Amino acid sequence: MTIHYPNGKKFVKKRISTDKNNVKQHENTFSNRGMRFEEDIQESCAFYLARDKAVIHKKPTPLQIVRVHYPKRSAAVVTEAYFQQPSTTDFNGVYRGRYVDFEAKETRNKTSFPLKNIHAHQIDHMKQAEAHGGTCFLLMHFRAHKEVYLVPAAVIVDWYENKDKTRKSIPKKDIEAAGYHVPVGFLPRIDFLKAVDDYIDSQDRKEDE
Template sequence: MSVRYPNGKVYQASISGNKSESEKKNSYSNRGMTLEEDLNATNTYYLERQIAVIHKKPTPVQIVKVDYPSRSAAVIREAYFKQASTTDYNGIYKGRYIDFEAKETKNNTSFPLQNFHQHQIDHMQQVLTQDGICFVILCFTALEEIYYLDASHLLGFWHRHLNGGRKSVTKQEVQEVGFIIPLGYQARINYISIIDRLYFNGN
């Protein structure tokens, strides 16, 4: 099946998208889990314990070609994204709007800014302008390290790039302004603990 963006470009699945079983086994920490699956499990944990309501945003798709190999089955052959996606997740926590993007890289020393798109950057700026809590979760898969990076810092790195600066964020920069998120058992990626520290005095 081919899925296309609004501009007609064929969609290529990102690292955090659906993977084959063999690819999953080689994903970070070799636990057969993707970053997306761990975040979804974390959000389910938050929801079930009434900690926060955070969901992955659905991506609206327009189906344009369907084959019917049998009367009881339909196979989608071609579809288009109706609009460019913004960020991966949003919701509410302690009365504050939460909005974030999750990305992975196999690079050990830097995070390529090409993983982000201008419309996502614009969306993050709009959320910050409305006093929402906006951030990105960056996963260095080979190092098995996950970081919380406030969107305001990402915007700074993005504008540096637009002004002729480096096309990536060094891992050292991520460590200096971000926060590492240890992998847990129940809340696998407990990003709420970082939000508590930054916005709610650790409570």
């Protein structure tokens, strides 16, 4: 089956090495794996689900089917499809009785996070979800530093809509000040619920003041 990304390029499945030494190194060292950021978050979500800590899943990317082959009357085979542009964010679910909704982003930049990595439809979605009591945020991965931060949606929206329009990125020092550091390890790989706890607790304290 031929699958195309939203930019029209064909989806090409990457070959996975079967060399035992490479596999062992891939499994044992987080940094050597290049982080596979979204996949690691999905594995963390599965870890939380298996331990009944949270129910959070990655939203499937919608497909537009353009060609179907019917080898039999009772069977249909999709032979060509396109990945559509998602209209919301990457992940959502329930934790501590709250609806949580977030996007996962990464950058190779060492000192800032490019605003071009965030899309208008994601901003709109997070604003709508938070208006209805949701807890929304971005998980930002600074690949060069192997650091991950939870950045509240309100901070992202403020930068995206109200800050100096000449800026094309958010300084890393501002993300460190406004965000919450996410531990990175083995099980779970991206322990983002610890940062979510810190964020929720800080919001509760503000409401009590």
